[in-house]
Amino acid sequence: MTSPEDLRIQVARDLRRRLRGDVEFDDVTLQLYATDAGLNQVVPLGVVSPRDTEDVVRLVEYCAGHGISIVPRGAGSGLAGGAVGAGIQVDFTRYMNRILEVAPDGSWARVQPGVVMATLNEHGRNYGTFFAPDPSSENYCSLGGMIGTNSSGARSVAYGGTIDHVLALQVVLADASVLEAESRPVERLVGPELVGPEQVRSGTLAATLPHQVLPLIDAHQGVIRDSLPCVVKNCSGYRVEAILEDTPSGQVAHPQRLFVGAEGTLGLVTEATLRLVPLPRRRGIAMVYFPSVFACGEAVPAILALRPSAAEIMDARFLALVRRHDSRVDAMLPPRTDTALLVEFEGDDEGTVAQKFAELERQLAGGPALGVVRARDAQETARLWAVRKSAVALVLRMPGPRRALPFIEDITVHPTEVAAYVDFLQRLFDRRRVEALMYGHVGDGNIHTRPLLDPKDASDLSTMQALFEEVFEYVRGVRGTMSGEHGDGLLRTPYVKDMYGDDIYSLFCQLKRTLDPTGLLNPGKKVALDETSPTAESRSLLKNLRYGPAYRTFPQRPVLHFSGEEYEREIEKCHGCAQCKSVVATTMCPTYKATRREQASPRAKANLLRAIISGRLDPLTSYGQSAVKAVTDYCIVCGMCAVECPSRVNIPKLMLEAKAKYRAVHRGDRTERLLGHPENTYRLMRRFAPLAGWALQNPTSRCLVELVTGIDRRRTLPSVARRTFADQARGARNGGRIQVAYFYDLYANYNDPPLAFQVVRVLEAHGLGVLLPPQRPSGIPEMLYGYAQEAARVARFNVESVLPAVTSGATLVSAEPTATFAFKVHYPDYAPTRESSVVAEATRDLGEFLVRYRSDHPDLSPAARALQGPNSPRPLRIAYHLPCHLKAQDIGSPGRDLLAEIPDVEVIDLAAGCCGMAGTFGLKRDTYDFSLEVGSPLFDRIREVAPDLIATECSTCRLQISEATGLRTVHPVTLLAQSYGCG
Structure with a gap:
């Protein structure tokens, strides 16, 4: 009988022969993919990062032939365990992250599933359009993940969810046939048109959709109308109500919508054509203040009648968190404020927006609202939105063993039911003596509720189960849904049958059996593995947890200073939210941005260390293993994640600790010893300064230097002064x-x-x-x-x-x-x-x-205050680069501010991230090219700006930038000294 380890080795070997993409089945990588941003943890068999659709087809062919399940994965930012499972995880973000085509007028885009939403919107701005669904994770969530969960966000009240903007999908089905799904009249759904240019292969799943799946849905239209939740948005179960549409000219089928919100259980999306809509010309927001969350809920229907583009609620505990974080918020809140509602309107001009706010004030006059304060300018608008969008960061940063757990975080009711629902929640939490935060999209009835519970405490976990059961029964009673935008996943799938009832659940099961007869695709999601009535055990939320009562850590002896259990607690602070995988809007993590490898992300470092301290990897020997070092080597200790991580996990310190533990076992190679002790190297070079200077500049001798030291021959090194x-x-x-x-x-x-x-x-x-x-x-x-x-x-x-x-x-x-x-x-x-x-x-x-x-x-x-401008006929254009280690100190950009005081100087803030040098990282032969790749966005920005010179404080940044761009790069103090006449 083949052992699990032998099976894993054989499968990895087979797939490497078949696929162009990455095939990773090592223990370390598996631990990095065992969790997403939710509560669940399941170690996969392996991880595959396909390069294209053909790779996906070959993977599905192999897995179908060997009975191995497949779990699709985007950023891993989901909260319900939709992207974790015991089979082969398919990471689409590494390679399949390209925007393939954009309409000339910007009205649609064809993309691969690994494209980050913010990247698409950055591209769309060139056309004046954007992809309207706007989850708070837009800077790091993938479009494939959004399609999988029918994602939406604050503005879904105006724009709808992802399902409303998916025009067409390319889907690899469970038999490896490729389906091209797009809207068309039912009578035109013949094989060749549906599956693309090739003729339909008899018997493929792609050929069954028009002949089996659509008739099945059509036969259940009455049941669908009677049984679905009465909500504005829903991503629980399958969106069967959105597939067939009766129009005056006949019935239209939207087969692509069957896969939206399906969490990869019916097929693997490899391409998507998405509708882009015009950017609004004007937006305005206001904060409306209420004496209670119930009063806020009562006002919602009247506010929705004005057609806002967003309506976001923040309860008393949330506001208390914000107050502690930003004292300016206190000045904004009238006395007796318990709950705030952020309301946004859009329009073609300022007059239209102003009129809508005037109507809002009239609607609320004499009512429960304590006041309405409109943002006066773009800066204040950004600050008010920042208050709402700080939710996740503030929630994740709360100290103590109790955490704001996501399990009733996605309940959605009809907007007219919001007041009654929040009243029910408050009474429930009071009775159970549980603290909780409430915030979210009140405009479409989607309330994000986070009870504060200890995920390691048996009593708190029992309370978690009881809370869910009570909330579930209430929501089912008002025809709400347990998931408006986050999905069912491992967490909520056991409750899908009870939420919908036998008839609709039976339809879900038939759809699953028709399109995935062997249960190959993301098993255990949407439809339970056991389709019979769920037992009490199968309905438990407490299976496959990341922590749980049995969670233990092994004693650690840190090399660096950690007080008490600080080392373990620092590791466990990471919630896995995936914000560190942002590719726009943040400067963390430069190595992840360059590689798109999960191993490079700060989250991966925390997952790795948690696996070690909890014993899932050997706590005694793992730190000295090369596979662990390969992950820690991705950290260049730039410090950006420590500043920008919502949970403020000190990954740089944890990585320095891991590097020290590795070095305690391995002395290091010649290059590491040389670069790790630079003072000794410089002392030696000083003794032979003229010879060293010649050797560093001579191409032939630099080849020898590379051979001896490991420093890349292409790297131009600065000469050593004869006198220090x-x-x-x-x-x-x-x-x-x-x-x-x-x-x-x-x-x-x-x-x-x-x-x-x-x-x-x-x-x-x-x-x-x-x-x-x-x-x-x-x-x-x-x-x-x-x-x-x-x-x-x-x-x-x-x-x-x-x-x-x-x-x-x-x-x-x-x-x-x-x-x-x-x-x-x-x-x-x-x-x-x-x-x-x-x-x-x-x-x-x-x-x-x-x-x-x-x-x-x-x-x-x-004399001390006066600065003299450069002696030039026009203002000197200086591009300023803020080094990572300066940004990590969280002191602003003082060098830029000083340069701005020099007369006749134009300072351009590059704001384009890391240069990639990272001290000696960019010197080494093994990482020279990678360092330039990391810095390429910065270099592109410099070329775009075309400055006269560049200023930056970091010495190695100056070396890298000068070499990469050919432009003179100086320290700001050099320009200050010249302006004082002492340069």
């Missing part, structure tokens, strides 16, 4: 009181002493006394390569060296973002002392320090 900055300048630079201790770091010391002198002169121009304390380079390379002991020694030395100046009142300043990042963030982890914390508090980036100093000292001398 430290050799040329020691001690205090003037006789006044020392106010600044300058940390110059590796590059300025060894490669660019003139830059260090410019820093000192600019500080002195402000009347500041400057101290140059003894120092070693920041230690970041040691950290990145896992040499934790060496990094700790560096941290202790530098802290002890600058401490006397800091305790005397001086500020520690560096012009190198990586150095200030090390002092502020990393040193307390490697040298966890009170002194490290004191120095961290006193550390400032040079630009950060100067902006604050100039603001705090309005009495600066005219």
Whole structure:
């Protein structure tokens, strides 16, 4: 009998011979795909990332022949477990992520399923159109996933759901036949037209749709009309009511809609033609305030009569969270405010929108509303929307063991039932003594409710089950649906039969058996594996949970400083929401953006570590395994995810810990030892500076350098100065009181002493006394390569060296973002002392320090405040790049702000993400090309802007950008020094 492991090896070998895409069946990858953004966890047999439809066809052929199930997956951002399962997961986002065609007028687009919605809308803006369904996950959710769950969002009250905008689908069915499904009169649904250019192959599933599936649905029209939920939107079960339409000219079939909301259980979507609609010319929003959530619900029907484009509710607990996050919200809320409703109107012009708001105020006059406050400008509009869209981030960031769990988060009732439903919920939570948050799309009755429960506590999980049962019975009684836009998945499928009743559920089962006779496609979703009456056990929400009462962690001994159980808790803070897989709108994660590999995402790092600490991967040996290192190597510790992650998971620190654990077992190869100890390398190069300089510039010798060091021969390296900055300048630079201790770091010391002198002169121009304390380079390379002991020694030395100046009142300043990042963030982890914390508090980036100093000292001398513009006939156009390690400090863009003060200078903020260099990452032969790929969006933006020069604080960013674009790239302080006449 074949063992599971032997089967896995054989299947992987077979598929690699058949497919062009990636086939990954290793233990580490399987753990990364065992969860999505919901509560469930199931380890798959393997993961396939197909390159095209032909790959999908071959995969289905193989799986059908071997009885292996298939689970389609987009971003993995779903909350109901729709993208997890025990078969082969098909990740469409890696390769099948192209926009294939757009109509000349922008009215439709043909796309692959892995395209991110925001990418399509970014493209659509060129035509003045957009894809109207707008889930809050639009920056990272895939269009295939949206089709699978009939996704929608805040504006579905005006635009409908995904099903209303799908014009045609290409679908691979369970027998590997390819169906081209689009709307057409029923009498024209003959084989060749339906399945594409090839003749219908007798007996294929594609050929059965017009002859079996559509007649089956037609025969049940009466039952469908009588039994479906009475709601505006629904994605539970199959959307059988939307397939056939009676028109004056005859019956029209919409076969593509059968696959919308089906969660991949009837076929795998490989292409979609989607309707794009014109962008509204004007939008306006207002906040309406109510004394209770019930009062808000009562006002909904009157508000909907005005045809808003969005109506979003936020309850008292949600508003309390927002208040803590943003104190400005308090000023917006009238006294006694318990609930807020965000209302948006669209129109062709400002007058139309203003008229709608006037009507809104008239409708609410004398009613339960406490007030209506309209956004006055685009900035205020963005802030009000940010309040609502902060829901997920704030919910996920709540401290403590109890979490805002998604299991009744997608209940939808008719808008006229909203008031009664929220009243029921409040009474239920009071009776059960459960805290919960309510927010969501009140305009279409879709209320996102998140009870606060501990997913590891048996009592809380029992409460979770009981809450769902009570809510389910209530919603069924008012003909609502348990899922408006998130899907059934593993979580809710056991309840589909009870929600719809026997007749409709029987139709669902017949559809599934007709199009997927062997249960190949995403089994256990939509239709239960056991089609008989669900038992109490099968109806439980508590199966296949990520945590649960049996969840345990193995004791860990971190290398870095983590207090108590902080290491485990930090790992478990990741909810898997997939926001770190955004490809637009955020700067995290540059390596994921370049590769689209799940392994590169910050979420994958947390999933990997959770698998280790919980024992699903060996907690004793896994950290030293190459497969684990392959995942951690994708992290370049840019720090972006720590800033932008909704849960604020400190992935950079966790990755430094993992790298240190690996290095404790493996000493490292020659390249890692060389780049991980740069100070030793520079000292050696200084001894042979002329020879080293020649070798680094000579093409032939660079080949030898690559062979010996692993540094790519194509990389242009800076020459090493014969005399370091430290050799040329020691001690205090003037006789006044020392106010600044300058940390110059590796590059300025060894490669660019003139830059260090410019820093000192600019500080002195402000009347500041400057101290140059003894120092070693920041230690970041040691950290990145896992040499934790060496990094700790560096941290202790530098802290002890600058401490006397800091305790005397001086500020520690560096012009190198990586150095200030090390002092502020990393040193307390490697040298966890009170002194490290004191120095961290006193550390400032040079630009950060100067902006604050100039603001705090309005009495600066005219010479200190006056900046001279460049001597050029036209304004100098400077493109500014904000380095990752500066952005990670969350201090804004002080370098850009200082440049903007220079007369006759135009500063263009590139805002295009990481350059890809990541310290020494871009030096290595193995990662040189990848580093340029990571930085390509930035380089494209620079070419588009065509500046005179580029300014950025990071030394390695300057190397990368200059080499990639051929443009002069300088530190902002160089331009400041020139403007002071001391450059």
